[in-house]
């Protein structure tokens with residue numbers, strides 16, 4: 100782990116359900132957290148530790164004749180200073196990632212938002228994982244030839260090393276529409292009609308089909324893939340791996356098929372095992388018939404050294420491998436060269452994305468709306484020189500992580516707000532329509548329908564996941580101001596001293612987390628929040644006739660559509676960069692330096 104990472108806290112653990120046949124380690128939505136979490140003991144192991152861990156499990160597999168495969172389902176970029184803080188972006192990422200031997204890897208949507216990140220896949224990740232990178236429904240205009248071509252091979256047939264399990268694997272991305280125009284995502288429903296796919300799924304000389312992808316395991320895309328494959332192969336086991344929702348989840352498709360999703364941000368290493376598969380056999384091992392009952396088991400590992408030592412049967416001395424240590428060192432050097440540890444200020448208390456309701460004094464969105472945006476936007480030229488009034492709107496999905504009480508570093512700004520989209524504004528919009536934009540963006544109606552139709556979300560992905568999984572939400576999702584929060588009350592009365600953490604409920608029950616924790620609250624947040632600046636909307640006598648509608652560029656299309664529904668027609672060309680197109684990352688940085696800077700320094704533990 101990184102030198103400044105906190106030591107893990109010992110906790111009761113469930114055992115790894117190791118199979119004598121086939122085992123998997125699964126990561127997803129890493130978003131550049133190669134260094135692990137430097138303020139959370141539960142997730143403080145880094146990519147170097149994961150490399151050591153995988154080596155020990157590979158040794159175990161080789162020793163008992165079983166197999167281990169590593170899977171990553173995309174969104175490796177955007178969300179951490181190691182990626183977003185480097186010039187060019189990704190300067191360190193590709194070399195760090197490639198040190199792990201990943202058997203099946205694919206792209207997420209974050210690799211595709213911008214041309215430079217998809218070309219990063221083309222030039223680095225695809226060749227680094229040659230033969231293992233699968234792009235079943237993704238094409239790129241080759242930066243070399245300008246021609247449209249598959250980003251990588253469409254599928255793969257291979258045989259495992261020790262058991263001789265014959266596998267057919269597909270690697271998908273959901274029906275994403277927000278990609279830059281140098282890539283083409285084919286919808287899953289179109290892809291399953293393509294000849295190559297129909298031909299591939301006819302293969303009967305296989306023992307297992309793996310569908311892995313940057314796809315919610317409860318999505319219509321996976322439902323389509325599952326039913327199409329099942330129609331062609333009525334009894335071949337299918338193992339699905341998903342991503343994108345940032346949560347831990349496990350779905351039972353049928354007796355022969357399950358799907359695993361392994362969280363986000365290097366918090367979770369998903370473990371999956373299968374026993375009872377038919378095998379083709381190897382030179383050393385005879386082919387095996389399929390058992391009447393296939394056993395699938397899953398475990399979500401908290402990514403810290405206490406867990407990783409336990410599950411690999413190693414200790415402080417025997418756990419780190421030379422390669423693992425080198426990679427940890429390389430990550431540390433990259434962090435240092437980017438100055439990610441530079442302290443901008445000291446957060447006086449925690450601010451949460453989903454662990455507090457909105458509005459709430461500990462909600463990160465209330466903080467933005469009540470403090471950061473009014474303070475910073477008030478300093479703009481439009482207000483200082485022309486006394487303009489502004490409504491500043493931002494999508495909650497642009498805020499990616501919590502702020503913990505304590506040091507607020509350069510790294511923190513990228514964890515909280517990694518996206519580069521700058522502020523834009525429509526000048527002097529009539530109040531009557533401007534004041535109703537937020538409601539349209541947040542409520543049921545035409546905008547919500549269009550967002551759904553285009554598979555676009557403005558919220559944090561965890562929040563989207565909770566909409567189809569009500570069990571994720573805290574019992575009283577409707578917060579009553581000044582009342583104790585329900586989950587805090589539960590925590591206080593717990594008879595044991597479990598630390599707060601993931602307590603996952605999935606299709607196999609509540610036994611999935613490796614570490615026993617007490618629950619953490621989860622509250623839903625709206626699509627967007629809004630801050631009025633330089634006027635008080637409660638003061639009816641002083642309501643302005645017009646306001647500047649200011650927003651981050653990512654939501655421009657939706658703000659303009661909302662205004663159109665409200666009777667005011669604008670085009671993207673009518674908007675201008677606000678304060679030179681300053682980004683939220685810069686706005687937050689400046690606010691933190693001004694308000695949590697020198698003053699809070701002495702209260703901040705180092």
Ligand SMILES: O=c1ccn([C@@H]2O[C@H](COP(=O)(O)O)[C@@H](O)[C@H]2O)c(=O)[nH]1
Nearest residue numbers: 208343496497518556557558559560653
């Ligand atoms: O430039 C951007 C790109 C994305 N977002 C928000 O991110 C989430 C999607 O995140 P995933 O990790 O892909 O699930 C979504 O809410 C977008 O609104 C953004 O705000 N700005």
